[in-house]
Every structure is written in C-alpha cells, then in structure tokens.
Amino acid sequence: MNWQLLPQFTVTGLLAGGPLALTALGLVLIFKSTYIFNFAQGQLLLLGALVTWWFSVELGFPLWLAIIMALALSALLGLIIERLALRPMTGQPLLSIILMTLGLSQVLQGMALLLFGGVQRNFPKIFSASDPYRIITPFVHNGNPIVVILKQNLVWSFVAAILGVLVISAFFRFTRIGLAMRGASEDHELAQSVGLRIHRIFGLSWALAGVVATTGGVLLATSSGLDTSLSVVVMAAFPVVLLGGLESIPGAIIGGLVIGLSQGVVSASKAPLVRHTSEIMPYIVLLIVLIIRPEGLFGQKRIERV
Numbered sequence: 410m411n412w413q414l415l416p417q418f419t420v421t422g423l424l425a426g427g428p429l430a431l432t433a434l435g436l437v438l439i440f441k442s443t444y445i446f447n448f449a450q451g452q453l454l455l456l457g458a459l460v461t462w463w464f465s466v467e468l469g470f471p472l473w474l475a476i477i478m479a480l481a482l483s484a485l486l487g488l489i490i491e492r493l494a495l496r497p498m499t500g501q502p503l504l505s506i507i508l509m510t511l512g513l514s515q516v517l518q519g520m521a522l523l524l525f526g527g528v529q530r531n532f533p534k535i536f537s538a539s540d541p542y543r544i545i546t547p548f549v550h551n552g553n554p555i556v557v558i559l560k561q562n563l564v565w566s567f568v569a570a571i572l573g574v575l576v577i578s579a580f581f582r583f584t585r586i587g588l589a590m591r592g593a594s595e596d597h598e599l600a601q602s603v604g605l606r607i608h609r610i611f612g613l614s615w616a617l618a619g620v621v622a623t624t625g626g627v628l629l630a631t632s633s634g635l636d637t638s639l640s641v642v643v644m645a646a647f648p649v650v651l652l653g654g655l656e657s658i659p660g661a662i663i664g665g666l667v668i669g670l671s672q673g674v675v676s677a678s679k680a681p682l683v684r685h686t687s688e689i690m691p692y693i694v695l696l697i698v699l700i701i702r703p704e705g706l707f708g709q710k711r712i713e714r715v
Contacts, residue, residue, distance in 0.1 A: 415677040417557050420544075422673015423666055424559065427567030428628045430665025432642060433649035434574050435621040440655050441581070442590040442614040445503070448510045449490075450622055451643030452517035457483045457623025458532070458630045458639060459525045465533050472533050476627060480620050487619030491612045499608075518640060527637045532630040535562065566628040571662065573624055577617070578658040590614060648691035652698050654705035663706060668694060 432454060439447040457479055464475035494513055498506045542559045581587035593600040593610045601607055629642055649668050653660025668691045675687045686693070698706065 413555060415674070416555050418673040418677040419670065420557050420559065420673070421563065422669040422671070422676070424563040424567040424669070425672070426665040426667070426669025427570035428625055428665075429642075429646055429649055429669055430662045431570035431573050431621060431628065432625040433646040433653070433661040433665055434577055434658065435618045435625065436643075436646060436650045437656065437658055437661050438577070438618045438621060439614055440650075441658075442593055443495075443611050445495075445506055445510065446655075447618065448507070449514040449517055450618065450646070451640035452514045452521065453483065453486070453619050453622035454626040454629070454643060455521050455637060455640040456486070456517060456626075457619070458626030458635055459521060461623065461627050462530055462532055462630070462635055463525070466530075472535065475533075476623075479623050479627075483619035483623040484616040485619075487615035487617070488612050490619075491608075491615040495611070495615075496608055514640075518637070521637055521640075525637075530635040532627075532635045535565075535627075535631050560632070562631045566631060570625070570628060570665075573621065574658065574662050577621070581658060586610075586613065645691050648695040651705055652691075652695050654707040657705070657707035660705060660707035 432450070435450045435453070436447055439445055439450075460482055461472075461475050461479040464470045464478050465472050468475075470478070490513065494509060495506065498509055541561060542564060544557045544559065545554050547554070581591055589600075589605050590610050590613070592603075593605055593607055600610075626639060629639060633639070645668065646665075649661060649664035651664075652667060653662070653664030671690045671694050672687045675690050
C-alpha cells in the first residue's frame with residue numbers, strides 16, 4: 410500500500426461515490442414505486458447530459474438555463490416512456506417488463522448516436538479547475554504533513570449529489586405524493602382500491618427518474634467528459650443499489666460511498682495487479698455483502714405466508 414497517497418485516494422473515492430449514489434437513486438425511484446428494475450437508466454443519464462451540452466454549446470444558452478431546460482425535457486421523456494412503452498405492459502409477467510426496459514436502453518442509446526454522434530465532447534465548465542482545495546491531514550510522511558488536493562468539481566458534485574438524494578428522500582417521507590408512490594409499490598391492486606391512480610404514479614416515477622438521471626449525467630460529465638460511453642457508468646450503480654438495498658434511499662447513499670471508498674483504497678495499492686482491480690471492485694464488494702446479507706445493507710427482508 411502506498412501510504413503517502415492513501416489519504417488522497419480515499420477522499421477522492423468518497424467524493425466520487427456521491428454522483429454514483431445519485432445515479433443509483435434513479436434506479437431506486439423506479440423500483441420503489443413500480444417494482445421494476447430499470448436497465449435504461451444509463452441511457453437516460455447520457456441523453457440528459459447530451460441535451461444539456463446541446464442547449465449550452467450549440468444553441469448558446471447560459472448553462473443554468475440549459476440545465477433547467479434539459480431537466481424539463483428529461484421529465485417529459487420519462488412520461489412518454491411510461492405512457493407508450495410500459496403502460497401497455499401492465500399485467501404482463503415481470504420478466505417481460507424488465508426485458509422491455511433492456512430493449513428501451515438500446516433504443517435510447519441508438520437515438521443518442523443518431524442525434525449527437527459518438528465523438529468526445531468537452532462539457533461546459535461549472536467549477537474552476539485551476540483553484541483546487543487543499544486539506545492538511547494529520548498524517549505525516551518523511552516528517553511532512555500529507556496534503557490532500559481536491560478538485561472543485563469533485564467536491565461540489567459530491568455536495569449536489571448528496572443534497573439531491575436527501576431532497577428525494579424527504580419527498581418520499583413527508584409528501585402525500587411520495588407516500589402514495591411508496592404505497593403503490595407495496596400492492597398495486599390494494600393501492601387502486603383506496604383511490605390511488607396507479608398509472609399517474611408510475612408516470613411521475615419515470616419523470617423523476619429522468620430528472621435524477623440528467624442531474625447525475627451533468628455532474629459526471631463535468632469531471633469525466635462527455636461521450637456515448639457515459640451510459641456505462643450506470644453499471645457501477647447496479648452494485649450500489651443492490652449493496653444498499655433495492656428499496657432504500659439511504660442505502661443508495663451508503664452504497665455509493667462504500668463503492669467509491671473501495672475503489673479509492675484499491676487504487677492506492679503499489680501492486681499493479683491489485684491497483685487494476687479498481688474497476689471490478691464494486692462487484693467484489695457486492696458479492697461479499699450479498700453472501701452475508703442477500704437483501705443488501707438496508708433492504709427489506711420479506712416473509713410471505715403460504
């Protein structure tokens with residue numbers, strides 16, 4: 410282990426876990442209200458970031474206005490997806506609906522390629538890259554304190570991601586619509602019997618998932634650039650969701666931080682073989698946790714009587 414670089418990689422890994430948690434939140438939103446695992450979330454993230462770039466760079470809108478317009482379009486896209494693709498699947502086997510989201514992911518990926526192409530783009534800068542934050546740690550190497558250097562985009566992306574997760578958590582806990590969405594996820598027929606409009610709730614869930622995906626896409630694009638491979642980031646969000654628990658919003662936060670921390674710690678290793686496992690570290694952590702606790706850290710253990 411490179412102890413001199415360990416604090417740097419540890420903090421950087423934790424900060425990188427924030428956008429991961431926000432990306433995972435989109436998956437939790439759909440599952441929490443519809444009981445469907447959405448494989449198209451990565452493509453929603455990609456399209457949201459590309460549309461933001463198009464509004465800002467190609468059309469010349471201020472970045473803040475471009476983000477707002479992209480959020481509105483992503484919410485509309487979520488509503489259209491639910492209305493045209495998923496509502497006709499009501500009553501069909503769960504596997505068929507999941508395969509529908511998988512096919513939808515390929516359609517959205519193709520749309521992104523047709524509309525924007527596959528070239529690498531520089532996303533507009535939101536934060537200054539030339540003035541990083543410096544933190545003096547209590548650790549000492551060769552008689553000198555170890556300094557951790559943090560880029561502004563990492564710090565503020567982490568703050569924005571955690572705030573987004575907390576806002577969505579409060580929405581589900583304290584608003585009537587959020588409580589209705591939680592109730593609909595438990596039993597669709599029972600929810601309908603008490604007057605809840607299931608299809609409206611499903612549409613709202615997809616709209617929120619689109620907004621969350623666009624927010625995550627913007628935060629990720631500011632640090633890693635923008636191309637069609639951005640949708641692959643959601644592959645790291647799957648372990649985050651399963652690690653934290655499929656229905657747990659706090660679990661998405663903890664899962665994102667744990668995955669980010671594990672990748673950061675492994676990256677500080679001096680052994681090349683260990684250091685190169687940082688890409689698969691989310692799945693290694695996931696396997697260990699699922700062996701010990703199959704429902705995830707904060708998942709619900711359901712017991713059914715026959």
